[in-house]
Amino acid sequence: MPKFTIPTEEYMRKGHSACPGCGTPLALRYALKALGPRTILNFPAGCGGVIQGVWPFFALKVPVVDNAFECTAAVANGIRAGFDVTGMKDAYVVGWSGDGGTVDIGIQALSATVDRNADIIYVMLDNEAYMNTGIQRSGCTPIGAWTTTTPVAGDKGWNTTPKKRIMDMMVPNGIVYGATVNVAYPEDFIARFREAKDIKGTKFMHVLAPCTPGWRIDPKQSIEIARLATQTGTFPLYKVERGKYSLTKEIKKRKPMEEYLKLQGRFRHLPMEALQEIQEQVDAEYAMLLKKVKDTNE
Ligand SMILES: Cc1ncc(C[n+]2csc(CCOP(=O)(O)OP(=O)(O)O)c2C)c(N)n1
Ligand code: SF4
């Protein structure tokens, strides 16, 4: 029998206000299971910051600081500095932002925090658009997706700009540890956060979490769809430790992208040629990742 490695302790109570099938509460649960009660989270505006409950209810069992949209990393850095001055060495500081709050508006504060190698974990909760304000395109929206700011009736009909390669910005910037994790793989998710918490310096966690209204998906399929993101190779699971890449989930035979795309209303409009183009792009990106694994392990 495989060993059950998911801690039974819960630091997120029932009663959060996320939509059914949302990946974000799962991500919070798994991260806190790995990090434990001596954790403080700081959030900018976004779904992660508002789903904890509507006052006077609060679903998290750890303290939270709310910050302005663009300064999540800077605020986490400041909390860490305050803890260090007061001698509180045993607490984990986690800046937790959405994809829009990271790759677009918060990138400057994040980059400076990595420069300073502040001892924090930075989490980018990637649901591939600005979801809390109604599904606007972000720098993480994939090619082909519909959003309310890339209407299907527009020029091309869908988002045409490639998803920003945030890990490729963070690694040369100098993070000591980076990992991609997916809410469909809880054991891997928890293992990566456990690794991150024992490393000093700035750690960057790229979390994939589905958004049911934003991806136009059936809530009961959200985990299956998140799993397909990894099984098709569009969201591979890997880690980077001091510049060295390794796959944390080997996919022997990747599934075709069509299996992932066809379950999501945000891709429903795509013609066959566009599906083929997307497949080719995913193949090329995956090959680049394998090359990085090979090159950095020689
Ligand atoms: C400076 C500033 N600009 C815009 C907003 C409005 N706003 C609040 S939440 C949000 C979307 C957040 O998107 P993302 O960071 O991807 O998180 P998600 O809600 O998708 O989890 C926006 C645009 C704001 N609060 N502050
Ligand atoms: S809008 Fe999307 S990200 Fe926000 S709570 Fe609902 S499912 Fe989750």
Ligand SMILES: [Mg+2]
């Ligand atoms: Mg988002």
